[in-house]
Amino acid sequence: MLTRKQHELICFIADRLAETGVSPSFEEMKDALDLKSKSGVHRLISALEEREFIRRLPNRARALEVLRMPERGDAKPAGRTRTTDASTSSTSRSISAGSTPPSPANDVVEIPLHGRIAAGTPIEALEGGTMLPVPAALLGSGEHYALEVAGDSMVEAGILDGDYALIRRTETARDGEIIVALIDDAEATLKYFRKEGAMIRLDPANRSYDAQRYRPDQVRVQGKLAGLLRRY
Structure with missing residues:
Protein backbone atom coordinates (compact mmCIF):
# COMPACT_ATOMS: atom_id res chain seq x y z
CA MET A 1 0.00 0.00 0.00
CA ALA A 97 -7.71 4.37 -13.78
CA GLY A 98 -4.89 1.88 -14.18
CA SER A 99 -4.31 1.32 -17.89
CA THR A 100 -0.77 1.20 -19.22
CA PRO A 101 0.68 4.61 -20.17
CA PRO A 102 2.18 5.12 -23.62
CA SER A 103 5.49 3.34 -24.14
CA PRO A 104 8.59 5.52 -24.34
CA ALA A 105 9.22 6.72 -27.86
CA ASN A 106 12.84 5.58 -27.78
CA ASP A 107 13.77 2.26 -26.20
CA VAL A 108 17.35 2.33 -27.53
CA VAL A 109 20.02 4.55 -26.01
CA GLU A 110 23.53 5.31 -27.20
CA ILE A 111 26.47 4.98 -24.84
CA PRO A 112 30.16 5.73 -25.48
CA LEU A 113 32.23 2.87 -26.88
CA HIS A 114 35.72 3.20 -25.40
CA GLY A 115 37.79 0.85 -27.53
CA ARG A 116 38.86 -2.70 -26.66
CA ILE A 117 39.57 -4.10 -23.23
CA ALA A 118 41.59 -7.22 -22.56
CA ALA A 119 39.95 -10.17 -20.90
CA GLY A 120 43.41 -11.73 -20.82
CA THR A 121 46.48 -9.68 -20.00
CA PRO A 122 45.87 -5.93 -19.60
CA ILE A 123 46.01 -3.69 -22.65
CA GLU A 124 46.04 0.08 -22.96
CA ALA A 125 42.69 1.63 -22.14
CA LEU A 126 41.44 3.36 -25.24
CA GLU A 127 39.16 6.35 -25.46
CA GLY A 128 37.12 7.02 -28.55
CA GLY A 129 34.24 9.06 -29.87
CA THR A 130 32.18 6.12 -31.15
CA MET A 131 28.71 5.55 -29.74
CA LEU A 132 27.08 2.13 -29.37
CA PRO A 133 23.27 1.75 -29.55
CA VAL A 134 22.06 -0.44 -26.69
CA PRO A 135 18.54 -1.58 -25.68
CA ALA A 136 17.57 0.50 -22.67
CA ALA A 137 16.32 -2.63 -20.91
CA LEU A 138 19.92 -3.89 -20.61
CA LEU A 139 20.95 -0.90 -18.53
CA GLY A 140 20.01 0.07 -15.02
CA SER A 141 20.40 3.41 -13.35
CA GLY A 142 23.61 5.39 -13.53
CA GLU A 143 26.08 6.35 -16.26
CA HIS A 144 27.27 3.63 -18.63
CA TYR A 145 29.84 3.03 -21.33
CA ALA A 146 30.82 0.04 -23.47
CA LEU A 147 34.09 -1.78 -24.11
CA GLU A 148 34.78 -4.40 -26.76
CA VAL A 149 36.22 -7.53 -25.16
CA ALA A 150 39.52 -8.88 -26.50
CA GLY A 151 40.76 -12.23 -25.23
CA ASP A 152 39.39 -15.36 -23.62
CA SER A 153 40.24 -15.17 -19.93
CA MET A 154 36.60 -14.54 -18.91
CA VAL A 155 35.00 -17.29 -21.01
CA GLU A 156 33.89 -19.29 -17.97
CA ALA A 157 31.81 -16.26 -16.95
CA GLY A 158 30.20 -16.26 -20.41
CA ILE A 159 32.23 -13.25 -21.63
CA LEU A 160 33.66 -14.00 -25.06
CA ASP A 161 36.10 -12.35 -27.42
CA GLY A 162 34.23 -9.73 -29.47
CA ASP A 163 31.45 -9.21 -26.92
CA TYR A 164 30.57 -5.69 -25.84
CA ALA A 165 30.83 -5.30 -22.08
CA LEU A 166 28.32 -2.76 -20.79
CA ILE A 167 29.89 -1.01 -17.82
CA ARG A 168 28.26 1.13 -15.14
CA ARG A 169 30.64 3.81 -13.94
CA THR A 170 31.66 3.44 -10.31
CA GLU A 171 34.84 3.79 -8.29
CA THR A 172 34.03 1.10 -5.73
CA ALA A 173 33.51 -2.64 -5.90
CA ARG A 174 32.72 -5.59 -3.67
CA ASP A 175 34.39 -8.98 -3.61
CA GLY A 176 33.24 -11.17 -6.47
CA GLU A 177 32.07 -8.40 -8.79
CA ILE A 178 33.37 -8.20 -12.37
CA ILE A 179 35.01 -4.84 -12.81
CA VAL A 180 37.06 -2.73 -15.17
CA ALA A 181 40.34 -2.14 -13.36
CA LEU A 182 42.75 0.55 -14.47
CA ILE A 183 46.26 -0.55 -13.52
CA ASP A 184 49.00 2.00 -12.92
CA ASP A 185 46.82 4.58 -14.73
CA ALA A 186 47.83 3.03 -18.04
CA GLU A 187 46.25 -0.36 -18.67
CA ALA A 188 42.73 -1.67 -18.25
CA THR A 189 41.43 -5.18 -17.75
CA LEU A 190 38.13 -6.92 -17.09
CA LYS A 191 38.35 -9.28 -14.12
CA TYR A 192 36.74 -10.48 -10.91
CA PHE A 193 37.62 -8.17 -8.02
CA ARG A 194 38.97 -9.70 -4.79
CA LYS A 195 40.67 -8.36 -1.69
CA GLU A 196 43.49 -10.56 -0.48
CA GLY A 197 45.01 -9.23 2.71
CA ALA A 198 46.68 -5.94 1.87
CA MET A 199 46.59 -6.69 -1.87
CA ILE A 200 44.04 -6.50 -4.67
CA ARG A 201 43.62 -9.72 -6.63
CA LEU A 202 42.12 -9.70 -10.12
CA ASP A 203 40.84 -13.15 -11.02
CA PRO A 204 40.22 -14.47 -14.54
CA ALA A 205 37.38 -16.85 -15.37
CA ASN A 206 39.60 -19.26 -17.28
CA ARG A 207 41.75 -21.87 -15.57
CA SER A 208 44.47 -21.33 -18.17
CA TYR A 209 45.18 -17.87 -16.71
CA ASP A 210 46.68 -16.89 -13.37
CA ALA A 211 45.30 -14.32 -10.96
CA GLN A 212 46.96 -10.90 -10.96
CA ARG A 213 47.95 -9.25 -7.67
CA TYR A 214 48.53 -5.54 -7.16
CA ARG A 215 48.94 -3.01 -4.39
CA PRO A 216 45.75 -1.00 -3.79
CA ASP A 217 47.46 2.17 -5.03
CA GLN A 218 48.08 0.46 -8.39
CA VAL A 219 44.43 -0.32 -9.09
CA ARG A 220 41.55 2.04 -9.75
CA VAL A 221 38.04 0.72 -10.26
CA GLN A 222 36.58 2.27 -13.41
CA GLY A 223 33.22 0.53 -13.39
CA LYS A 224 31.50 -2.81 -13.01
CA LEU A 225 29.84 -5.11 -15.47
CA ALA A 226 26.15 -4.32 -16.02
CA GLY A 227 25.47 -6.46 -19.08
CA LEU A 228 26.72 -7.92 -22.33
CA LEU A 229 25.89 -7.31 -25.97
CA ARG A 230 26.80 -9.98 -28.49
CA ARG A 231 26.63 -10.02 -32.25
CA TYR A 232 25.88 -13.25 -34.11
Whole structure:
Protein backbone atom coordinates (compact mmCIF):
# COMPACT_ATOMS: atom_id res chain seq x y z
CA MET A 1 0.00 0.00 0.00
CA LEU A 2 1.30 3.42 -0.93
CA THR A 3 1.48 6.40 1.36
CA ARG A 4 -0.67 9.42 0.49
CA LYS A 5 2.34 11.34 -0.91
CA GLN A 6 3.48 8.35 -2.98
CA HIS A 7 -0.06 8.00 -4.32
CA GLU A 8 -0.24 11.70 -5.17
CA LEU A 9 3.12 11.65 -6.89
CA ILE A 10 2.45 8.68 -9.19
CA CYS A 11 -0.91 10.19 -10.18
CA PHE A 12 0.77 13.52 -10.91
CA ILE A 13 3.44 11.83 -13.05
CA ALA A 14 0.88 9.76 -14.96
CA ASP A 15 -1.31 12.79 -15.63
CA ARG A 16 1.65 14.84 -16.87
CA LEU A 17 2.81 11.99 -19.16
CA ALA A 18 -0.70 11.72 -20.58
CA GLU A 19 -0.88 15.47 -21.13
CA THR A 20 2.55 16.22 -22.55
CA GLY A 21 4.37 12.90 -23.07
CA VAL A 22 7.18 14.18 -20.84
CA SER A 23 7.56 13.41 -17.15
CA PRO A 24 7.61 16.43 -14.82
CA SER A 25 10.83 17.83 -13.42
CA PHE A 26 11.79 17.25 -9.79
CA GLU A 27 11.14 20.93 -9.13
CA GLU A 28 7.63 20.61 -10.54
CA MET A 29 7.01 17.50 -8.44
CA LYS A 30 8.26 19.27 -5.33
CA ASP A 31 5.92 22.20 -5.92
CA ALA A 32 2.96 19.99 -6.82
CA LEU A 33 3.25 17.99 -3.60
CA ASP A 34 4.10 21.02 -1.45
CA LEU A 35 7.39 19.49 -0.34
CA LYS A 36 10.14 21.58 1.20
CA SER A 37 12.99 20.14 -0.85
CA LYS A 38 13.72 17.94 -3.85
CA SER A 39 15.27 15.33 -1.55
CA GLY A 40 11.73 14.42 -0.53
CA VAL A 41 10.89 13.82 -4.19
CA HIS A 42 13.93 11.56 -4.56
CA ARG A 43 12.78 9.47 -1.60
CA LEU A 44 9.27 9.13 -3.03
CA ILE A 45 10.60 8.20 -6.48
CA SER A 46 12.90 5.57 -4.95
CA ALA A 47 10.02 4.10 -2.95
CA LEU A 48 7.84 3.86 -6.05
CA GLU A 49 10.71 2.23 -7.94
CA GLU A 50 11.18 -0.37 -5.19
CA ARG A 51 7.46 -1.20 -5.35
CA GLU A 52 7.70 -1.45 -9.15
CA PHE A 53 5.13 1.25 -9.87
CA ILE A 54 7.59 3.30 -11.92
CA ARG A 55 11.04 2.98 -13.43
CA ARG A 56 13.65 5.48 -14.50
CA LEU A 57 14.75 5.31 -18.10
CA PRO A 58 18.57 5.38 -18.17
CA ASN A 59 20.63 7.96 -20.04
CA ARG A 60 17.61 10.16 -20.65
CA ALA A 61 16.94 13.33 -18.72
CA ARG A 62 13.64 13.58 -16.84
CA ALA A 63 12.62 10.13 -18.09
CA LEU A 64 10.15 8.19 -15.93
CA GLU A 65 7.86 5.39 -17.02
CA VAL A 66 4.72 4.41 -15.09
CA LEU A 67 4.58 0.61 -14.98
CA ARG A 68 1.27 0.28 -13.15
CA MET A 69 -1.16 2.47 -11.27
CA PRO A 70 -2.60 1.97 -7.79
CA GLU A 71 -6.25 2.40 -7.04
CA ARG A 72 -6.80 6.09 -6.50
CA GLY A 73 -9.25 5.64 -3.66
CA ASP A 74 -9.77 8.89 -1.81
CA ALA A 75 -6.33 10.25 -2.62
CA LYS A 76 -6.26 13.13 -5.03
CA PRO A 77 -3.43 13.71 -7.51
CA ALA A 78 -1.29 16.74 -6.92
CA GLY A 79 -3.41 18.61 -9.38
CA ARG A 80 -1.31 21.42 -10.78
CA THR A 81 -1.54 20.11 -14.33
CA ARG A 82 -4.18 21.49 -16.66
CA THR A 83 -5.77 19.76 -19.61
CA THR A 84 -6.29 21.78 -22.74
CA ASP A 85 -9.13 19.86 -24.36
CA ALA A 86 -11.54 17.00 -23.84
CA SER A 87 -9.38 14.40 -25.57
CA THR A 88 -6.41 15.15 -23.31
CA SER A 89 -8.64 14.97 -20.26
CA SER A 90 -9.99 11.60 -21.37
CA THR A 91 -6.48 10.20 -21.87
CA SER A 92 -5.49 11.41 -18.42
CA ARG A 93 -8.47 9.68 -16.81
CA SER A 94 -7.73 6.46 -18.68
CA ILE A 95 -4.17 6.24 -17.35
CA SER A 96 -5.25 7.25 -13.87
CA ALA A 97 -7.71 4.37 -13.78
CA GLY A 98 -4.89 1.88 -14.18
CA SER A 99 -4.31 1.32 -17.89
CA THR A 100 -0.77 1.20 -19.22
CA PRO A 101 0.68 4.61 -20.17
CA PRO A 102 2.18 5.12 -23.62
CA SER A 103 5.49 3.34 -24.14
CA PRO A 104 8.59 5.52 -24.34
CA ALA A 105 9.22 6.72 -27.86
CA ASN A 106 12.84 5.58 -27.78
CA ASP A 107 13.77 2.26 -26.20
CA VAL A 108 17.35 2.33 -27.53
CA VAL A 109 20.02 4.55 -26.01
CA GLU A 110 23.53 5.31 -27.20
CA ILE A 111 26.47 4.98 -24.84
CA PRO A 112 30.16 5.73 -25.48
CA LEU A 113 32.23 2.87 -26.88
CA HIS A 114 35.72 3.20 -25.40
CA GLY A 115 37.79 0.85 -27.53
CA ARG A 116 38.86 -2.70 -26.66
CA ILE A 117 39.57 -4.10 -23.23
CA ALA A 118 41.59 -7.22 -22.56
CA ALA A 119 39.95 -10.17 -20.90
CA GLY A 120 43.41 -11.73 -20.82
CA THR A 121 46.48 -9.68 -20.00
CA PRO A 122 45.87 -5.93 -19.60
CA ILE A 123 46.01 -3.69 -22.65
CA GLU A 124 46.04 0.08 -22.96
CA ALA A 125 42.69 1.63 -22.14
CA LEU A 126 41.44 3.36 -25.24
CA GLU A 127 39.16 6.35 -25.46
CA GLY A 128 37.12 7.02 -28.55
CA GLY A 129 34.24 9.06 -29.87
CA THR A 130 32.18 6.12 -31.15
CA MET A 131 28.71 5.55 -29.74
CA LEU A 132 27.08 2.13 -29.37
CA PRO A 133 23.27 1.75 -29.55
CA VAL A 134 22.06 -0.44 -26.69
CA PRO A 135 18.54 -1.58 -25.68
CA ALA A 136 17.57 0.50 -22.67
CA ALA A 137 16.32 -2.63 -20.91
CA LEU A 138 19.92 -3.89 -20.61
CA LEU A 139 20.95 -0.90 -18.53
CA GLY A 140 20.01 0.07 -15.02
CA SER A 141 20.40 3.41 -13.35
CA GLY A 142 23.61 5.39 -13.53
CA GLU A 143 26.08 6.35 -16.26
CA HIS A 144 27.27 3.63 -18.63
CA TYR A 145 29.84 3.03 -21.33
CA ALA A 146 30.82 0.04 -23.47
CA LEU A 147 34.09 -1.78 -24.11
CA GLU A 148 34.78 -4.40 -26.76
CA VAL A 149 36.22 -7.53 -25.16
CA ALA A 150 39.52 -8.88 -26.50
CA GLY A 151 40.76 -12.23 -25.23
CA ASP A 152 39.39 -15.36 -23.62
CA SER A 153 40.24 -15.17 -19.93
CA MET A 154 36.60 -14.54 -18.91
CA VAL A 155 35.00 -17.29 -21.01
CA GLU A 156 33.89 -19.29 -17.97
CA ALA A 157 31.81 -16.26 -16.95
CA GLY A 158 30.20 -16.26 -20.41
CA ILE A 159 32.23 -13.25 -21.63
CA LEU A 160 33.66 -14.00 -25.06
CA ASP A 161 36.10 -12.35 -27.42
CA GLY A 162 34.23 -9.73 -29.47
CA ASP A 163 31.45 -9.21 -26.92
CA TYR A 164 30.57 -5.69 -25.84
CA ALA A 165 30.83 -5.30 -22.08
CA LEU A 166 28.32 -2.76 -20.79
CA ILE A 167 29.89 -1.01 -17.82
CA ARG A 168 28.26 1.13 -15.14
CA ARG A 169 30.64 3.81 -13.94
CA THR A 170 31.66 3.44 -10.31
CA GLU A 171 34.84 3.79 -8.29
CA THR A 172 34.03 1.10 -5.73
CA ALA A 173 33.51 -2.64 -5.90
CA ARG A 174 32.72 -5.59 -3.67
CA ASP A 175 34.39 -8.98 -3.61
CA GLY A 176 33.24 -11.17 -6.47
CA GLU A 177 32.07 -8.40 -8.79
CA ILE A 178 33.37 -8.20 -12.37
CA ILE A 179 35.01 -4.84 -12.81
CA VAL A 180 37.06 -2.73 -15.17
CA ALA A 181 40.34 -2.14 -13.36
CA LEU A 182 42.75 0.55 -14.47
CA ILE A 183 46.26 -0.55 -13.52
CA ASP A 184 49.00 2.00 -12.92
CA ASP A 185 46.82 4.58 -14.73
CA ALA A 186 47.83 3.03 -18.04
CA GLU A 187 46.25 -0.36 -18.67
CA ALA A 188 42.73 -1.67 -18.25
CA THR A 189 41.43 -5.18 -17.75
CA LEU A 190 38.13 -6.92 -17.09
CA LYS A 191 38.35 -9.28 -14.12
CA TYR A 192 36.74 -10.48 -10.91
CA PHE A 193 37.62 -8.17 -8.02
CA ARG A 194 38.97 -9.70 -4.79
CA LYS A 195 40.67 -8.36 -1.69
CA GLU A 196 43.49 -10.56 -0.48
CA GLY A 197 45.01 -9.23 2.71
CA ALA A 198 46.68 -5.94 1.87
CA MET A 199 46.59 -6.69 -1.87
CA ILE A 200 44.04 -6.50 -4.67
CA ARG A 201 43.62 -9.72 -6.63
CA LEU A 202 42.12 -9.70 -10.12
CA ASP A 203 40.84 -13.15 -11.02
CA PRO A 204 40.22 -14.47 -14.54
CA ALA A 205 37.38 -16.85 -15.37
CA ASN A 206 39.60 -19.26 -17.28
CA ARG A 207 41.75 -21.87 -15.57
CA SER A 208 44.47 -21.33 -18.17
CA TYR A 209 45.18 -17.87 -16.71
CA ASP A 210 46.68 -16.89 -13.37
CA ALA A 211 45.30 -14.32 -10.96
CA GLN A 212 46.96 -10.90 -10.96
CA ARG A 213 47.95 -9.25 -7.67
CA TYR A 214 48.53 -5.54 -7.16
CA ARG A 215 48.94 -3.01 -4.39
CA PRO A 216 45.75 -1.00 -3.79
CA ASP A 217 47.46 2.17 -5.03
CA GLN A 218 48.08 0.46 -8.39
CA VAL A 219 44.43 -0.32 -9.09
CA ARG A 220 41.55 2.04 -9.75
CA VAL A 221 38.04 0.72 -10.26
CA GLN A 222 36.58 2.27 -13.41
CA GLY A 223 33.22 0.53 -13.39
CA LYS A 224 31.50 -2.81 -13.01
CA LEU A 225 29.84 -5.11 -15.47
CA ALA A 226 26.15 -4.32 -16.02
CA GLY A 227 25.47 -6.46 -19.08
CA LEU A 228 26.72 -7.92 -22.33
CA LEU A 229 25.89 -7.31 -25.97
CA ARG A 230 26.80 -9.98 -28.49
CA ARG A 231 26.63 -10.02 -32.25
CA TYR A 232 25.88 -13.25 -34.11
